[in-house]
Amino acid sequence: MSLEESGHLSIEQFFIALALILIFSKIFGELAERIKQPSVLGELVAGVILGGSVLAVVPSVSGMAGYDTFHLLAEVGVAILLFEIGLETDLRDLIKVGLASTIVAIVGVVVPFALGFASIIAFEKYGLLGGIDPSLNMLIAITVGATLTATSVGITARVLSDMNRLQSGEAKIILGAAVIDDILGLIILGVVTGLIEASASGDGAGISTLNVGIIFVKAFGFLIVAIVVGNLISKKLFNLVEMMKVRGVLLLSALSFAFIFAFLASLVGLAPIVGAFAAGLVLANTHQFKSIERNLKPVSDFFTPIFFIMVGAAVDVSVFNPFVSKNIPILLIALILFIVAVIGKFVSGFAVFKKGISKSVVGVGMIPRGEVGLIFAQVGLTYGIFTSELFSAITVMVMLTTFVAPPLLKIMFAKSKDAAQESS
């Protein structure tokens, strides 16, 4: 008895799409585990298959019927995942590795930016980019460099969680670095869009040290205020909640807390997941956190696959066909950017000087660009800085970093364990 207007997702379509998302994510997740890979890799592959360029069951491009809905559910999914991970993380541990995290984040921004910038300049020299406005050269190089600085913590966090390694020193450094990376990314995004707008309007009004400072203070201020105020009120708040008798009140209060933090993070320009992670850190100190964790698990089981399916669904497999001649330069650029992207983040792990920490695990953990990289690429496309070919190449690079990280991380962790056993 549905009365949907055309162009909207009907109830039937929504139910069957949800069912297929859940079934495919579990079947491919199981297959991945059977071949000793993290299950998230299977979910990403399932996403590619369900996405617009293969089965087209899941809307993968903005404007498709239901895209908004699945996109919002995916955001809730990754926010719940990071909330869950925050609940399992001790803030004191995070502060202890704060310096290491900061260094990893900074190296992981500077090196990929420099390498990305240099690559684009080289591409232009050898005519690989062909047919672009030479006045845009610098801007293209800067925007590509910026895209390479992104880190998507969702993938790594999920792998660490699946491997039960969230309590390892490496995990803490990666999580801390990812939060700092998001703040740095915010500043870079502000600077890049400022530069682009200044170039378009012909004056230099777009950016100033003051603007950059404001972005920085807002983002850092939010984190500190959220955690300090959160810690002050959360215990009393959740003791009050415990006095309520209505069904599901503890879980829903905790989720609301996470959603409000995600909302506030968005308001200051941070990714919602940073807010959700901070909410988890705060609630980890309440007496009720075990019970919150237990009730959160099924909700997280439902929502997180939607995120990974949507990441996979964004892959346009037709770009990978080497028999289409226009794909060859795209794939070549993508491959070089991919190598640069991997090296750039991998070296960040070697900035860690802490005993018993595997530098390679940290380095690999920072590799996936995921949805954050896609946001940067989208800015380049929207402002007309990237040609559609360059945009495709960057998308391919982002996807490769995302897909390569889970198996690499598993290998690196196994190696670091062997090394630790040998030395002991």
Added chain:
Amino acid sequence: MSLEESGHLSIEQFFIALALILIFSKIFGELAERIKQPSVLGELVAGVILGGSVLAVVPSVSGMAGYDTFHLLAEVGVAILLFEIGLETDLRDLIKVGLASTIVAIVGVVVPFALGFASIIAFEKYGLLGGIDPSLNMLIAITVGATLTATSVGITARVLSDMNRLQSGEAKIILGAAVIDDILGLIILGVVTGLIEASASGDGAGISTLNVGIIFVKAFGFLIVAIVVGNLISKKLFNLVEMMKVRGVLLLSALSFAFIFAFLASLVGLAPIVGAFAAGLVLANTHQFKSIERNLKPVSDFFTPIFFIMVGAAVDVSVFNPFVSKNIPILLIALILFIVAVIGKFVSGFAVFKKGISKSVVGVGMIPRGEVGLIFAQVGLTYGIFTSELFSAITVMVMLTTFVAPPLLKIMFAKSKDAAQESS
């Protein structure tokens, strides 16, 4: 770092709306319980407050940013609720009361239809409807009558579940009657739209006994095939699922099962909740049903309030202002239709001749029209049968039946318990 187009719901808006839905539903649910009312009544009130005519935090009208998303989530919410209730219901018990359910459903369709039809004829006679096309008289009376036949089982099922009375004989009769009512509603909807289209095109091609027969066979056929085939495959299927090791696989397989049934029900024109309920009945026979139930609870806690909030949010409170003169005939018509709607369903309970069953509980349980009533009203509006005043009056009637049922049900249950204790 969100890059939403205008007119779309941004990530921030989505997170804060979700947080407010969860917070308001729990606070008002708690308040309702404190004054000895079912918590669902509090959730409905919370929905009115969050809805478009008061705070406008939740999109309550089609076309508002995010309406589609919340509408789809609400449908998932009520489907999960009915799936959960199906899991707790023994199919054999349902078949045992099958005859009683059928009689209740039929009486609960015939009497409200007749009373609704007669009321409209009377309204016209006394000029209460003023200014409508006299050639539409019969059609209006039929459509209003049809609207009065709807039953929304979500409200009653939730009250019964909150009161731990799902295992009572009354609950089985109501659940069975609601399923049959949906099939009857489907036939009535088919006939009414057929009549409307025939009247518009001037010929009689819209309806035939054959078409009505096809609708009936499809709906009944679906239920029988779904339950028989479901029972044949579900045990083997879930033993296979149990061999999978990936996180959350049992819960997500069960949910997929429910969503596929909801999808199939929609395909044959039934409400998705009928499919979800049938899926629950089937899975209640698997060895894993306890574990499914336990994992489903938090997911249900998250989704079901969204449904009740959206039902409440659809209320336009401005219609209730008696100081606006155009509201007076609307409220008068609404009040009479409301009385007719309550009496029409209440008498259906008295068609039950089973020992130990409270007729009043069954009758009251069938009263809420909820979203099903609104779907009928929408048809009348879309086809131009209802003036906007008549539509408003019907909406008010639907809302009153929905809000009055939870407290009435609680009173009736308490009374029937006292009577049972006295007689024993």
